[in-house]
Amino acid sequence: MNDYKILVNGKMITKKEKLNITSPINSEIIGTVPALSKNDIDKIYRSSEIAFKEWSALEPKLRIKYIEDIKKNLIKMRDEISITMCIEISKPLKSCYQEFDRSIEYIDLTIKSYKDKFMNPKIIDKSIHNVEGKNGFFYRVPLGVVLAISPFNYPVNLSLAKIIPALILGNTVVFKPATQGSLVGSLISKAIYEANLPAGVFNIITGKGSEIGDYLIENNLISMISFTGGVDVGKNIANKKSMIPLVLELGGKDAAIVLKDANIVESAKEITKGTFDYSGQRCTAIKLVYLEKSIADKFIKEVSKNVLELSIGNPIDNPDITPMINQSAANWGKKLIDDAVKKGAKIITGGNMDNNLLFPTVLSEIKKNMLIFDEEQFAPIMPIVIYEDINEVVNSFNSSKYGLQGSIFSKNIKKAHELAKRLNTGTININKSSSRGPDIFPFLGIKDSGFGVQGIDWALESMSRIKGIIENN
Ligand code: NAP
DSSP states (O other): OEEOOEEETTEEEOOSSEEEEEOTTTOOEEEEEEOOOHHHHHHHHHHHHHHHHHHHHSOHHHHHHHHHHHHHHHHHTHHHHHHHHHHHHTOOHHHHHHHHHHHHHHHHHHHHHIIIIISSOEEEOTTTSSOTTEEEEEEEEEOSEEEEEOOSSSTTHHHHHHHHHHHHHTOEEEEEOOSTTHHHHHHHHHHHHTTTOOTTSEEEOOSOHHHHHHHHHHOTTEEEEEEESOHHHHHHHHHHOOSSOEEEEOOOOOEEEEOTTSOHHHHHHHHHHHHHGGGGOSTTSOOEEEEEGGGHHHHHHHHHHHHHTOOBSOGGGOOSBOOOSSHHHHHHHHHHHHHHHHTTOEEEEOOOEETTEEOOEEEESOOTTSHHHHSOOOSSEEEEEEESOHHHHHHHHHHSSEESEEEEEOSOHHHHHHHHHHSOSSEEEESSOOOOOOTTSOEEOEETTEESEESHHHHHHHTEEEEEEEEEO
16 A cells, blocks of 8 residues: 655655545545644745745746646656556546546647647737737736646546646645545656646645535635535635635536427437446536437437446446445445435335445436436436427426536537527536536636636636736827
């Protein structure tokens, strides 16, 4: 078992007080990370604040060079990081490699966007507008200390998608990975350490959110928070922090609407994938399916055939379904299934659990009084609502407390566009399940799904502000 060190104020440190990290696959301890105290947190913020002066004043091309070195170091650690991720969060190994590669591409796209759109000031003068006698130079400048908090489910992508834009702009970063994900976090910090950034530019804080989370977000030296995680923690952050920019990417209840002219085989295949990838533990997983009555039997038959073919097992062997992140996540899924069944839902397939492994489950005849109609399951469960009137679907969709994404399956693209315009959510996907990406697209949630926009350009925008210098002649 490894004692994972973390990067704090220019050094890779360990501590006597540690957190044991266990694998969801077999509950074995796979490593330890330091459990930082409030005193450690205070020192970290001070070091980040001190480092900001030098880092933000550095020539942009030197910061880009550091980012490129971080990228090179990460690439050398591709196997180590991907395998650690697989064991730490029980994600199929192939998906871990995909997440890693996508994150490297994210770094490249961020460097490109920074060079093309952020490094130089936007100039507004009389050649483009009626501003006789004035030349405006509008720079994008960093904010200060950025607190980046990531969730367990994408420990590389959702960490680097915060850390890299923040650093390249000249912010310093305090990074809090999810506890289940902090071994990967420690490896990311090692890659940054080996790029020799000035001390304090990047610090990582490991420790349980339930113990240090409130203290972590209260510090007055924080200039911006980029958070991805659950609604409760997100709202707590929004309640506690005022007058600084926040980007909150929270939960979702993305629904798929299948119209009667949809290609049944293709949409059933896509919806199976969108629901069960990483055992449903994705913010953009399909979490409710609206099925037009006349195609319901055929679609359900097709979906249950697909679900029965899903493989189940150890994430190292790349099955479709793996043990969930912890026992309470599996218990929550089972509670939602039992509640629905008690209130009249029909189990098409699945419904059982073995420790933290929840078998892929399809539930039909879902009604509004069932918990799973509104609540985010974050588990391998497909709840199906059968509808006759599309206006009722629009009303239900729009009354959800969430608003991350949604999808529409239909052969009639024009009709799908019209329906998409009536749905109140961040993004609608036509004939594809909801998903984050490509990263060059804006990614956002409304209502309880959060606020602020992610995606390459928008992340850079959210972590910088405009500084204007106006020449008057
Ligand atoms: P979580 O329990 O809310 O944890 C997220 C992060 O917040 C972790 O680093 C956690 O640390 C930390 N934290 C916990 N309590 C805190 C506090 N009081 N103050 C500050 N930080 C605190 O979420 P999760 O279980 O990791 O992730 C699942 C949720 O994230 C789902 O709801 C999912 O939909 C959402 N999600 C959203 C998106 C999106 O882009 N919209 C993407 C991925 C996931 P500890 O691990 O130490 O508790």
